[in-house]
Amino acid sequence: MQINHDTRCALDEVVDLLNTATDGDQPDLLLSVADLGAYVERNSLSDVGKLTEDDLGAVRSVRERFAEVFEAGEDRTAAGLVNALVAEAGTTPQLTDHDGYDWHVHYFAPGASVAHHLAADGGMALAFIIVSGERDRLRRCAAPDCRRAFVDLSRNRSRRYCDSRTCGNRLHVAAYRARQRESAETAQG
Ligand SMILES: [Zn+2]
Ligand SMILES: [Zn+2]
Numbered sequence: 130m131q132i133n134h135d136t137r138c139a140l141d142e143v144v145d146l147l148n149t150a151t152d153g154d155q156p157d158l159l160l161s162v163a164d165l166g167a168y169v170e171r172n173s174l175s176d177v178g179k180l181t182e183d184d185l186g187a188v189r190s191v192r193e194r195f196a197e198v199f200e201a202g203e204d205r206t207a208a209g210l211v212n213a214l215v216a217e218a219g220t221t222p223q224l225t226d227h228d229g230y231d232w233h234v235h236y237f238a239p240g241a242s243v244a245h246h247l248a249a250d251g252g253m254a255l256a257f258i259i260v261s262g263e264r265d266r267l268r269r270c271a272a273p274d275c276r277r278a279f280v281d282l283s284r285n286r287s288r289r290y291c292d293s294r295t296c297g298n299r300l301h302v303a304a305y306r307a308r309q310r311e312s313a314e315t316a317q318g
Contacts, residue, residue: 132257132282135233139254140280142172142247146192147199147278148291159189169243175227175235177243187244194248198255199267199278207264211256218248272296 132140149158149168158164165185169177194214201207221238236253237246258264258280266281270291277291290297 131261133233134231135250136254136257137282138172139250140258142174143195143251143254144278144280145172146188146247146251147195150192150196152276153274159185159192161185165243174243174246176237176239176241177246180243184243187242188247191244191248191251195251195255196278199269201264204259204262204264207255207259211252211259214248215252215256218245218252220249220253270296 145168146159149164151157159168162180162182162185165180165188168188169180191214194210198207198210198214201210215236218241219238220236223235223239224232225235226232235250237249241249255267258266266286268279268281268288270277270279271289272291275291275296277296279288279291281288288297
C-alpha cells in the first residue's frame with residue numbers, strides 16, 4: 130500500500146488518540162488540559178493555540194468518533210462516519226513546508242481548534258485508507274487483555290498485535306514455552 134508521510138503521521142495521531150482511552154487496567158490518559166497538552170506535544174501538532182477545557186471535551190469526542198470508524202463493520206458505515214466528521218471540522222487544504230518538512234498538505238482550516246485539526250487531518254487519512262480498500266488494516270490488538278488500536282502497515286497484512294506493551298512478543302514467548310513443555314513431555318513419554 131502506497132501511503133505518504135503526512136497520511137502516516139495523521140494515522141499515528143489517530144492511533145495515539147485512541148490509545149489514550151481507558152483499556153483494561155490502563156486509566157484514561159486524556160482527562161485534563163495538561164493531558165491534552167502532552168498529547169499535542171508528543172505528536173508535534175502544529176498551529177495549536179492555548180488549550181482549554183472546551184478543547185479537551187471536543188478532542189475526547191473526536192476520539193469516540195475515530196473509535197467508531199475503527200469499529201465500523203462495513204466501508205459504507207465507515208465512509209459515512211468519516212464524511213460527517215470531516216464536514217463538521219471544515220477543511221481548507223493548504224500546501225505547506227513548515228518547520229523544515231517537505232511540501233505536504235494540511236487539511237485543517239487555518240486557525241482551526243485542535244479538535245477540528247485532528248478531525249480534518251485524521252479524518253482525511255482514514256478516508257485515504259477507505260479509498261484504497263485497506264480498511265481492514267485499522268485494527269485492535271489481538272492479545273487477550275489488550276484492545277489497543279494500531280494500523281497494520283505490513284506488506285502482507287499479518288500484524289495482529291500492538292507494540293506498545295510488546296503483546297506480540299509476550300505471546301510469542303508463551304507459545305515458545307508451551308512448545309518446550311510439549312517436547313519435554315514427548316521426550317519423557
Ligand atoms: Zn505539517
Ligand atoms: Zn496489545
